Amino acid sequence: MAQMPIGIKPKCSFICASYDRKKIATIPDLGRGEKDDNFHEVKKCLQQYNYLGESSPDSQNTLDESTASALETFQQRYNIPQSGVLGHETKEAMAKPRCAMPDLQPGALAFSISGAWRHRNLTYALGKLSQSIAPSVCEAAIERALTTWSNAGVGLTFNKVADTEDHDIFIEWRRADDPDLNMAGSTLAHADFPPGFSLILDGPPVPLHFDDEEHTWSDGAFEDEFDIETTCLHEIGHCLGLYHSKVPESIMFPTVSSNMTSRTLADDDVKGIRRLYKTRPNVPSRSEPN
Ligand SMILES: [Zn+2]
Ligand SMILES: [Zn+2]
Structure with a gap:
């Protein structure tokens, strides 16, 4: 189960934390517990789309357990084998042009709808x-x-x-x-x-x-x-x-x-x-x- 953020705020401070996809492309493949100086960009990507909550500053460049779990959920949604580690296919999926809106609704992984207009x-x-x-x-x-x-x-x-x-x-x-x-x-x-x-x-x-x-x-x-x-x-x-x-x-x-x-x-x-x-x-x- 991915660790979810505490909640999305009405203003966009959380989802505005933009990540650098070019830096993600330069990170070598990483396993659990391994580190890279640019790995925080992967975490920012997972946070922006609601796969991962805030992480502590000292572990921001480490592929820790909560990030592995978030990666598994990301991989599942993008039809990539769920390894929980950072490999070529995952980096490629993160680098693709995309919409800025989050993938997951906080706290309710199965739901795909937000709410409707009162008029049509x-x-x-x-x-x-x-x-x-x-x-x-x-x-x-x-x-x-x-x-x-x-x-x-x-x-x-x-x-x-x-x-x-x-x-x-x-x-x-x-x-x-x-x-x-x-x-x-x-x-x-x-x-x-x-x-x-x-x-x-x-x-x-x-x-x-x-x-x-x-x-x-x-x-x-x-x-x-x-x-x-x-x-x-x-x-x-x-x-x-x-x-x-x-x-x-x-x-x-x-x-x-x-x-x-x-x-x-x-x-x-x-x-x-x-x-x-x-x-x-x-x-x-x-x-x-x-
Ligand atoms: Zn979208
Ligand atoms: Zn706008």
């Missing part, structure tokens, strides 16, 4: 769009991602309003050192959960922010570029109340590669959203789970 007719506003792509193309990608969640059969709708009006979700491309959640180094984007379940600042609006400084965004699969619709679909899942999934096919899996698209919901995603938003009679459904 949601509004959103757009701030600065990606500098990588024409605004109309960027906006169309966002709209398609929202439509995919609308089609999940639980009656969710998304209407765009001006940012001067009240809105539920605010979508914007920002600098890597985003003041509400630092995305520098290892993360592509972040969002937050619905009001009442927030990890950052209790909205509305709930943020959906992309890193526009360290990543190039695209409409489609292009080398070294990230598909807007794919990442937006994932982040909106958080805005609706979903945590990360351990199912690799799920849109809520925490890592994504460049040069690919994944623009549909998996059965796991549909099951998750239907646990959060009970299906009402007379709501048309285009995607039935098993």
